[in-house]
Amino acid sequence: MSYLNKKRNQLIIGLFILLFGTILIGNMISFEWINSITNFSKGVSRFIELYLPPDLTNLNAMIAQMGITILLAAAGSCVGMILGLLSAIAISKKTGKNKILKGVIRFIASLTRNIPEGVWAIILLISFWFGEFLAFLVLSIISYGFLTRVYADAIDETNSACIEALEATGASYWQIIFCAVIPEVMPSLISWGLYSTENNIRSSTIIGMLTGSGIGYLISNYKHFREFTSLFTAIILVVLVILVFDQTSSYIRRRIME
Amino acid sequence: MSEIQLVNNEYRTSKSKRYKLKNKDFSDKLIKIILCLFCISLVVFLSTTTYKWDQFRPEIIMNMAVSFLRFDALKFSEMTYIASLLINTVFLGVLSTILAAVIAFPFGLLAATNLSSLRVSNCIKAVASFVRAVPTIIWVLIFISSYGLSATTAVVGMIFHGWAFFVKSYSESFEEVDAGIIEALKASGASWFQVITEAVLPTCATRIIAWLAMRSEINFAVAVVVGPAIGVAGTIGSVINAYSRSGFYPGLGFSILCVFIVAFLFELLINRLRTNTID
Numbered sequence: 001m002s003y004l005n006k007k008r009n010q011l012i013i014g015l016f017i018l019l020f021g022t023i024l025i026g027n028m029i030s031f032e033w034i035n036s037i038t039n040f041s042k043g044v045s046r047f048i049e050l051y052l053p054p055d056l057t058n059l060n061a062m063i064a065q066m067g068i069t070i071l072l073a074a075a076g077s078c079v080g081m082i083l084g085l086l087s088a089i090a091i092s093k094k095t096g097k098n099k100i101l102k103g104v105i106r107f108i109a110s111l112t113r114n115i116p117e118g119v120w121a122i123i124l125l126i127s128f129w130f131g132e133f134l135a136f137l138v139l140s141i142i143s144y145g146f147l148t149r150v151y152a153d154a155i156d157e158t159n160s161a162c163i164e165a166l167e168a169t170g171a172s173y174w175q176i177i178f179c180a181v182i183p184e185v186m187p188s189l190i191s192w193g194l195y196s197t198e199n200n201i202r203s204s205t206i207i208g209m210l211t212g213s214g215i216g217y218l219i220s221n222y223k224h225f226r227e228f229t230s231l232f233t234a235i236i237l238v239v240l241v242i243l244v245f246d247q248t249s250s251y252i253r254r255r256i257m258e
Numbered sequence: 259m260s261e262i263q264l265v266n267n268e269y270r271t272s273k274s275k276r277y278k279l280k281n282k283d284f285s286d287k288l289i290k291i292i293l294c295l296f297c298i299s300l301v302v303f304l305s306t307t308t309y310k311w312d313q314f315r316p317e318i319i320m321n322m323a324v325s326f327l328r329f330d331a332l333k334f335s336e337m338t339y340i341a342s343l344l345i346n347t348v349f350l351g352v353l354s355t356i357l358a359a360v361i362a363f364p365f366g367l368l369a370a371t372n373l374s375s376l377r378v379s380n381c382i383k384a385v386a387s388f389v390r391a392v393p394t395i396i397w398v399l400i401f402i403s404s405y406g407l408s409a410t411t412a413v414v415g416m417i418f419h420g421w422a423f424f425v426k427s428y429s430e431s432f433e434e435v436d437a438g439i440i441e442a443l444k445a446s447g448a449s450w451f452q453v454i455t456e457a458v459l460p461t462c463a464t465r466i467i468a469w470l471a472m473r474s475e476i477n478f479a480v481a482v483v484v485g486p487a488i489g490v491a492g493t494i495g496s497v498i499n500a501y502s503r504s505g506f507y508p509g510l511g512f513s514i515l516c517v518f519i520v521a522f523l524f525e526l527l528i529n530r531l532r533t534n535t536i537d
Contacts, residue, residue, distance in 0.1 A: 022356050025349045029492070032410045040414075043404020050403055074299035081296065114521035118483030118495060119514060122502050127318040133309040190289050193296065205393045209487040220487075223399065235396055242391040252292065256285050 054236060055229035062218060062234050066241060069214035072132060073200035076139025077147070081193045083140075084147030089177060091148070092155040094163065097173075105148070113145030117203050121210040130212035138207050143196040154188040155181060187256045194249040201242060326511035336509060340497060344516045347493045351477035354413045358420030359470055365421070366428025367454060372440065373432060382425060389422035394480045399488055409492060412484050416477050423476075427469045431462045468531040475524040482517055 026033060087105045089095045096102050112120075120138045128134045162180040171179065182189075208216015215238055222231035325331070368374045369382040398415030405411040439457045448456065485496030494513055501510040 018356070022353065025353045026413075029346050029349050029353065029409045029413075031353060031413050032405075032408070036405070036410050036414055039404055043401060046403050047400060051400075071299055071303050074296055075303035078296040078300040110522065110525075111518065114518050114525060115514065116479035116482050116517065116521070118479075118487060119498060119517060122486060122495075122499055123322075123510075123514070126322075126502055126505075127315045129313040131309065131313075132303075132307045136303065136307070186289055187285075190292050194292070202393050206395050206483050206487055209395070210483075219396075219399075223488075228403075231399075235392065235400075238393065238396070239388070239391045242393075243388070246387075246391065252288060255288055258285060 050228040051232040053229065054233040055227070056233060058218075058230050059233065059237075062215065062237055065215045065218050066237055068132065069204045069208065069216075070201060070241065070245075072135050072139060072214055073197050073204055076136055076200050077143040077193055077196040079140040080143025080147045080196060081189065083144050084151050085182075085189065087144075087148045088151030088155055089181070092152045094155055094158065094160060095177060095181060109145050109148040111145075112141050113149065117142045118206055118210055121207055125211065132213045135204070135207050135211045135213040138211065139200045139204070142203070143200060146199070147192060147196055150192045151185070151189065154185045154192070158184045191249075191253040191256055194252060198242070198245055198249055201245060205238060322507050322510075325507040326514075328508045329512055331508040332512055337512065340494065340509070340513050340516060343492070343494045343497055344513075344520065347481045347495075348478060348520060350409060350412060350481040350493060351416075351474050354416035354420060354477050354481075355470060355474045357413070358417045358473070359424050359466075361417065362421045362424030362428060365425045366432060367458075369425050369429035370432035371429075372435065372437060373450075373454070373458070379429070383429065386422040386425040389418060390426065392419070394419040394476075395483070395487060398480075398484055398490070402488065407488075407490050409490070412481060412490050412493075416480060420473055420477065423473055424469065428462075428466070431465045431469075432458055435461050464531070464534055468528065468534075471524065471528050471531055475521065475528065478520065478524065 023033075087109060090098070091102050091105050091109070117138055120141055121134065124134055124137055128137065158181065162184060163176055166176045166180050204214055205216040205219060208214040208218075209220040210216075215234060219231060219234050219238075222228070222234065329337075365382055365386070369379050369386065371379050394416055397418040398412055401411045401415045405414065435458050439461075440453055443453050443457050481493050482495040482498075484490045485493045486499035487495075490496075494517060498510060498513050498517075501507070501513065
């Protein structure tokens with residue numbers, strides 16, 4: 001029984017530390033605990049007052065910008081897929097040959113992956129200026145970083161029997177890559193590419209706000225000019241597109257992976 | 259050799275009398291269609307957007323690359339200021355993660371099909387997937403009208419998206435708990451509450467910690483961006499924005515290095531936790 005008591009005491013002490021730490025952190029960043037709860041109902045009623053009913057007058061412009069956003073997301077992840085596959089072949093345990101190249105690409109991929117997309121947008125903004133091209137660059141960079149890692153994992157998980165069989169027949173390095181490695185990782189290539197497109201559509205609101213392109217630009221404009229009813233329509237459009245894309249891509253993923 | 263299986267159907271031949279070694283089915287076509295769509299979107303995008311190349315300033319990139327790591331141009335007070343903002347940003351992410359995880363826990367239990375009824379679980383999952391479809395930055399934007407441009411807004415907004423994330427991940431990991439353990443506990447007369455504390459929590463604990471780390475990383479990235487995109491002050495993003503506008507590249511380089519190091523540490527932590535859960 002003493003063991004159980006000890007365990008329970010440890011759990012209670014741990015929970016107390018967690019609670020105390022949370023309150024401390026909250027006070028350090030000046031999070032208003034009481035205000036956040038008491039003002040919540042007021043916030044919801046203000047939201048209803050300001051944002052409803054949705055204003056549909058600018059719907060055509062919004063749909064056009066949404067189309068640009070989707071195109072940007074797909075184009076960015078296409079670049080990410082191509083470059084990511086090449087880099088993944090170079091850094092994977094099974095296909096990587098050159099150690100220096102491996103180190104360099106690992107470093108670049110980690111750099112692109114771990115710097116948030118908003119920071120990339122801010123850095124590149126100075127030299128590329130606002131517009132769709134900047135958003136495309138940022139989306140390509142972040143999908144490259146993400147896809148390199150998952151593609152390298154996918155190549156590592158492939159069955160090495162195929163590669164060995166081809167090696168035994170005397171196939172060259174590139175023949176092995178194109179006849180054994182790529183066909184085997186093709187389904188996961190596509191499904192991760194779709195996943196990154198979905199991520200790109202999600203983050204294109206942030207990137208659009210910073211780079212002035214797509215639906216995010218419209219959202220930040222409506223916010224600046226306090227047209228909250230139009231803003232709400234744009235939000236609904238984004239949510240609809242994400243939900244539809246989520247459903248279709250998960251259906252496609254299920255069909256491909258089987 | 260059990261791995262080699264005889265193919266029952268005979269090999270078909272194509273028009274030129276060559277054997278077809280592969281049975282083509284719908285998924286192959288689907289893969290090709292999607293690959294084509296990706297390529298078409300890239301081509302359409304590149305051919306329709308006209309980027310004015312006179313806007314492009316390579317000399318700024320060169321200038322940046324040279325002066326990015328000149329930390330000697332940085333005063334000590336500026337470094338400590340950047341570090342304090344970095345700590346603020348990390349705390350913002352961690353705090354909203356913890357609160358979202360705590361709030362989502364009961365909903366996660368109700369959303370797991372093996373612990374609650376099917377109707378309740380479907381209801382909560384539908385709400386969560388709707389909330390998850392709204393990007394985090396939009397949630398923060400929505401709450402500006404009630405809390406103003408403060409840390410409270412950012413935390414409450416991130417809690418909403420994190421709540422949906424945790425409901426999904428909790429319910430997925432709770433559903434993977436061995437049904438035999440739950441049944442054995444129920445048969446020995448354990449209450450619903452005891453089933454959760456004795457069977458569900460111990461098996462999911464490591465995975466929940468991994469989810470927490472993962473969400474903290476996502477929230478950290480959002481907390482960085484919340485400053486320049488919406489205007490919530492007090493995170494490292496606003497100082498990055500200010501330095502890049504004013505052209506003070508050593509400060510920009512130092513703050514980006516700080517962000518990179520924190521995100522890299524998060525990634526290492528997540529990888530470590532993930533290998534722990536697999537083992």
